[in-house]
Amino acid sequence: MAHNLLTEVYIFVLAVFVGFQLISKVPSVLHTPLMSATNAIHGIILVGAIALAATVHGALDVGISVAAVFLATLNVVGGYVVTDRILGMFKKKSAERPTE
Amino acid sequence: MDMLLQVGYLITAILFILGVMRLRSPATAKSGNLVAASGMAVAFIVTLIRYHSFSWLWIGLALVLGAVAGGYAARKVRMTAMPQMVALFNGMGGGAAALVSIGELHSEWIHGVSSAAASITALLTVLIGSISFTGSLLAFSKLQEWVRGRPITFPGQKIVNAVLLVIVLIFGVDMIVSGGIHALPLLALYILLSALTGLLLVLPIGGADMPVVISLLNALTGLAAAATGFLLSNNVLIIAGALVGASGTILTQQMSRAMNRPIHNIVFGAFGQIAPGAAGVEAGGGGVVQSATVDDVATMLAYSRSVVIVPGYGLAVARAQQEVRQLTEKLSERGVTVRFGIHPVAGRMPGHMNVLLAEAEVPYDQLYEMDAINPQFPQTDVVLVIGANDVTNPAARNQPSSPLYGMPILNVDQAKRVVVLKRGMSPGFAGIDNPLYTNPKTSMLFGDAKASLDHVIRALDEV
Numbered sequence: 236m237a238h239n240l241l242t243e244v245y246i247f248v249l250a251v252f253v254g255f256q257l258i259s260k261v262p263s264v265l266h267t268p269l270m271s272a273t274n275a276i277h278g279i280i281l282v283g284a285i286a287l288a289a290t291v292h293g294a295l296d297v298g299i300s301v302a303a304v305f306l307a308t309l310n311v312v313g314g315y316v317v318t319d320r321i322l323g324m325f326k327k328k329s330a331e332r333p334t335e
Numbered sequence: 336m337d338m339l340l341q342v343g344y345l346i347t348a349i350l351f352i353l354g355v356m357r358l359r360s361p362a363t364a365k366s367g368n369l370v371a372a373s374g375m376a377v378a379f380i381v382t383l384i385r386y387h388s389f390s391w392l393w394i395g396l397a398l399v400l401g402a403v404a405g406g407y408a409a410r411k412v413r414m415t416a417m418p419q420m421v422a423l424f425n426g427m428g429g430g431a432a433a434l435v436s437i438g439e440l441h442s443e444w445i446h447g448v449s450s451a452a453a454s455i456t457a458l459l460t461v462l463i464g465s466i467s468f469t470g471s472l473l474a475f476s477k478l479q480e481w482v483r484g485r486p487i488t489f490p491g492q493k494i495v496n497a498v499l500l501v502i503v504l505i506f507g508v509d510m511i512v513s514g515g516i517h518a519l520p521l522l523a524l525y526i527l528l529s530a531l532t533g534l535l536l537v538l539p540i541g542g543a544d545m546p547v548v549i550s551l552l553n554a555l556t557g558l559a560a561a562a563t564g565f566l567l568s569n570n571v572l573i574i575a576g577a578l579v580g581a582s583g584t585i586l587t588q589q590m591s592r593a594m595n596r597p598i599h600n601i602v603f604g605a606f607g608q609i610a611p612g613a614a615g616v617e618a619g620g621g622g623v624v625q626s627a628t629v630d631d632v633a634t635m636l637a638y639s640r641s642v643v644i645v646p647g648y649g650l651a652v653a654r655a656q657q658e659v660r661q662l663t664e665k666l667s668e669r670g671v672t673v674r675f676g677i678h679p680v681a682g683r684m685p686g687h688m689n690v691l692l693a694e695a696e697v698p699y700d701q702l703y704e705m706d707a708i709n710p711q712f713p714q715t716d717v718v719l720v721i722g723a724n725d726v727t728n729p730a731a732r733n734q735p736s737s738p739l740y741g742m743p744i745l746n747v748d749q750a751k752r753v754v755v756l757k758r759g760m761s762p763g764f765a766g767i768d769n770p771l772y773t774n775p776k777t778s779m780l781f782g783d784a785k786a787s788l789d790h791v792i793r794a795l796d797e798v
Contacts, residue, residue: 239568240452247561250574254581257355263679263704266586266686269358270553271421272368273582276351277428277560279375279575282382283435283567288394289386291442299441301393303434308401310428315372316409317420321690322365324414328698 268321275314281307343381344571350374351575355582361699378571414694415651418684419478422471422549425556429467432559436460437526439566444516454511456566462503462529464559469533471552474545477537478683484542496535503528545683547590547598554583586685593679593705595731595742622773624760627780629787632754633794635778636662639716639752641672643708645745646688647681649722649758650784656695658788659721663697665795674701676708676718676745678726705745712749720747720755720771721784728769739767753777756784 261269284307288300351374357367405424412420440457443449476482506525510518540548561576563569591598627635636642644659663673675697681688689702703711712718720727723745730737731744747753753776760772771777780787 240565243565243568243570243573246570247565247573247577250577251581253352254355254578255585257352257359257578258582258585260359261355262359262361263589263677263686264689264699264702265358265361265364266679267417267421267682267684267690268364268368268686269355269582270550270586270685271417271424272354272358272371273557273579274421274424274428274553275368275375276355276371276575277556277579278424278431279347279378279572280428280431280435280560280563281375282378283563283569283572284431285379285382285389285394286386286567286569287435287438287442288389291438293445296438296442296445297390297393299434299438300389301397303431303438304394305397305401306427306434307431308398309405310424310431311375311405312402313405313409313420313424313427315368315375316406317412317417317424318368319365320409321414321417321693322361322368324690324693324696325361325364325699326693326696327362328700 265325268318268325271314271318271321275311275318278307278311278314281311283307337385340381340385341570343377344569347374347378347571348574350377351578355578414690416479417690418545418549418682418687419475421684422474422478422552425549425552426468426471426475429464429471429552429556429559431464432556432563433461433464433468433526433529435563436464436566437522440514440522441519444514444518447515449514451511453566454514456562458507458510458525460559460562460566461526462507462532463555463562465526465529466533466536467552467555467559469530470537470548470555471533473534473537474540474548474552477542478545486541487538492535492539496532499528499532499535503532542683543680544594544596546680546685546687547587547594547596549684550583550586550590551598552583554580554587557581557583589679590685593743595739622770624772625775625778627754627778629780629790629794631778632780633791633798635717635752635754636666636671636719636791637669637795637798639671641674641711641715642666643674643676643703643711643715643718643747643750645676645678645718645720645723645727645747646692647678647721647723647726648683648688649724651682651688651691651722653722653784655721655785655788656691656697658785658792659692660695660697662788662792662795663701665792669795674703674708674711676703676705676711676747678705678723678745679743681723681726705743709746712746715750716752718747718750718753720753721788722756724757724769725767727771728767729774730767730770734770737767747771748774748776751776754780756780756782756787758783 284303354367354371357363436457557579564572727747729748731739731742
């Protein structure tokens, strides 16, 4: 890990800058979906959980990796579905509403 | 194989960034979410191709159960309950990051291959991830009202937190120096204490401060994901974690600025502990409160050219979003321009009020953020304040003695007339008098917001 550490720190620092630039342009109207979307994005930990599951042996470690996969999947799927639902409600005035 | 993995992760990182870029406008946001989701799908697929030597039964079961539970909860949740849903999903992510690091560290210990650098990142992730996990679960329970939402404090709380953190750090250093499979009980204790720290941090934080706490926990989970990326030498985890960390940090800053409270004040000082008596002494000032009738309000609204509605969380508590939308439509039919002025903390999480109004089919082009609506107030005929209090308090602008002084507010007192819909004359959440109510321009319409709006809508037909 020490070998790549500096490159990884580069990546991290640059990504933080990109993140600050991108996120500061999101209007406050969209802050809730922004939060639930980024919430889903950190569910990317799922790939770490799967990688772990493939490399460990022994009941304890397998149990840990299975639990991690479960939590991460819940995070990913729940996060995207809920963001999609929220964003589906944002409509412009010009969009004709069905008459009630 | 590794080439495929790396290229796949690169595509994922690009799609994540493009997805977040599309979140800058409500018109493109929905597609942005899909772009980010497809990035996730790419990462998932290449990971499965590269790593497949796991128990398909167990992992498959975890995947299916997680997807079903997450999807079900996400479909069923009410929009008012969105803050606790987000807190819950956030906690799951933090918990997953902590588990992955625990598993990785344990497996390195078994094989006797752990390095100091790996131990540091692993233990850091366990600490942050566990705090995020239990902190989010407690925030969820508070918002769901399973646990008392008011701040829970006890004497010496800060000292207990500090001592706990020091113990955790000592354990951590010990494991970094002489880690190994023999240290397993210590690791278990470390996890337990980290989890306890998360609980103790959120315990003293009250309901109205939740927007800040949820943002902060979101940032922590992002950091935990990034730290796991360092541990596993996984670039996509680092990039995604950094994005989320940046987003959570920005939201935390904005929320605490909007509440006029530095972040350490929220985390380390329970709300409602503002020195009693500091507030309202001058504000009360013997002014006269004028109450209005429903017909007065309807007439005022009907004959104005531009109306700004200022909604607060009280609107959502009264479940009056539909009535607000109906009122908006009635007024629009009469040619009145109706806009909404939304304070950043009008809700239980950042942007919450916008979602609640969007759910009631208020078009998003009528929703204005504070900085956009404030210059408009002097040209506004009537401002309708519904279930909001402190965020309209002019003392924040002109009374240096007020605890709210310096807080950015909606300058509703600059409009020609103000109507405040309010249950009674009780002061706001922070217990601070609002001089707006005794302003000669202001009329109060007392009663439940939903019922009052309903009456105003009906009265409008007869104007």
